[in-house]
Amino acid sequence: MFQQIKEKSPLIHCITNHVVSNFQANGLLAIGASPIMGEAHEEAAELAALSQAVSLNIGTLHAESLKSMLIAGKKANQLGIPVVLDPVGAGVSKFRIEAVREILGRVDVNVLRCNAGELAAIAGEQWQSKGVDAGEGLLDIKKLAVSTAKKLGLLVAVTGATDIITDGKSVSKIPFGNPMMTSITGTGCLLSSVVAAGLAVSTNNPMKTVEDVFRFYAIVGERASRNAALSGDFQVAFLNQLASLTDREVTQRISLQEETV
């Protein structure tokens, strides 16, 4: 799939936050995709229509960008262009959770890429984002991901020590989360738009596409962390690894644990 991204260089319309926009654009370029990052509502429909996937991220959402996300998302739906939503900090404010609900209500989102706390907020569950025991929380998150995927009719892809991907029927776990991934900002945001790039070139089996992206990304993180134990180096190493990893290396390296609910 990553070979196809390099060959087709899909245009990814990202409406994203200003904290990670540079890293996200460089990450997409590193894998061979092509980012467009306009966020004015006046051009949202046109940019979505030009693109092969739309990647929405609410990290520094405001009223204008929410409007643009709704327009871009609806245009993408009309044209059959995949839409990925990254509900950054969904639970931190009424504004965010209502925005996420509005987007999910008015746009057919293909993949909801989030962390455990964001998933819990979207599902309306209580969640303590601090001091969470990963082992204990895992089962709940799996169930929550499955029920959310079923209820909303989309793929839910939750990152953590073990990533969980589900379409509401089957569940894949990818146990390669690297703690360095959370040492810099934007690895989750970039992952969401790499998922969008994957869907842009590979639509037959979205669940498998998301799994492949997550495996790839886990290896990128692992490799980057080997040569870069500090956050300045890690950001650089991460982009380098994104630019150099090939499909074959991914296939050789990863075995996926899959199970049925």
Added chain:
Amino acid sequence: MFQQIKEKSPLIHCITNHVVSNFQANGLLAIGASPIMGEAHEEAAELAALSQAVSLNIGTLHAESLKSMLIAGKKANQLGIPVVLDPVGAGVSKFRIEAVREILGRVDVNVLRCNAGELAAIAGEQWQSKGVDAGEGLLDIKKLAVSTAKKLGLLVAVTGATDIITDGKSVSKIPFGNPMMTSITGTGCLLSSVVAAGLAVSTNNPMKTVEDVFRFYAIVGERASRNAALSGDFQVAFLNQLASLTDREVTQRISLQEETV
């Protein structure tokens, strides 16, 4: 204190400019703090209430973010959460100086972290930002810092070749300014939010907290500059040093010159 930041991982609500937001977020993560960077006025009060400190920066201020800063600052005041203001370029426009005056008038700011030109603008003094002689200017800046701290009832922390920190009564000087610190954008902005992170975990003696942060930061800059004489490398090295410096090293390395006004 930095050990405490790593342990408590305080949430810092930053309303900041888009030029430095990535660097600022990564810098906060590097020391173990946790940045939230929403800037919509709809969520400003909630984000402030969730946080352990609020860090305001007017580098790319506009009407909406000013509104959010006022809301976040006032909510922080109600809840006893410390507020740091970085009045970037306070003197460059009427819009900025009026915004700074409005924030200072309506929010109890705990620390004003600025440079000499910004301090002069806030104090209503003439200041030539180009060709300033550091030695000659120093006394004036010290006096200005003291009178501003007294007048506004807050800590004033001015960076330069020698940093000056004052509560209007005592003055600390930290003579470790490194010229490489001004070779990249955002070191001052990040410092302001590291001050916020310090205040988030250590509230007993704010003056000492700010001093400790400034000493720490000076050593980070000095160390980073040793292995990185060019600006690309320096940005990376700076984040690396932020991530690796410990309290003990700071204590061992720095002696502070302190004097009474």
Added chain:
Amino acid sequence: MFQQIKEKSPLIHCITNHVVSNFQANGLLAIGASPIMGEAHEEAAELAALSQAVSLNIGTLHAESLKSMLIAGKKANQLGIPVVLDPVGAGVSKFRIEAVREILGRVDVNVLRCNAGELAAIAGEQWQSKGVDAGEGLLDIKKLAVSTAKKLGLLVAVTGATDIITDGKSVSKIPFGNPMMTSITGTGCLLSSVVAAGLAVSTNNPMKTVEDVFRFYAIVGERASRNAALSGDFQVAFLNQLASLTDREVTQRISLQEETV
């Protein structure tokens, strides 16, 4: 000229997109210039008036920043301050092309710094941005650049494998485009503001100034690519090279192919 930038440290008012603003600010600092990046319309005229050049970039344009660009541009015109326009993605939406036309109609832009697709959009020509054969397209782009420069009465500077600079009468070609330059976001945007910095210190012969900047930039790219084959490293190496290259090295290294139309 770059020696002069280091000595005079011209203030460059950049109204630019949030994807590249950090890279653009650090790049300007690396060459010794001083960026100001406010984008509120309330301060646009004052910031332009303080500056030695104005650099406009529509990469994440919205209604507010367009308003600011018009105000800053007109103020710069009144005061004889040079204005550079980077019409990022001019052809991707009605909003962008209309904004570009409005800016070009109401502001005397000194240099239009763009790529082939953006030039074609501004000239109202069809252009396929994908699969373009550089050799074949070259002649057309040269003609288009010349006719656009004539029609609009400004310098057109088009980057590509071979860069083209024209005032509508003579044409310079700089054949040093490095493919790594497009592997990261923002090299074009930064180039536009480096052109602004060049014009800020050297106004006698704008065409030669732009050529000198382009040659310098091409060497920066070539040098950076030698030690950095992956995009993470390249971004760092590029800033390092910007900070270290001297005028003398540029003069020694480059011969310019020039021809008359």
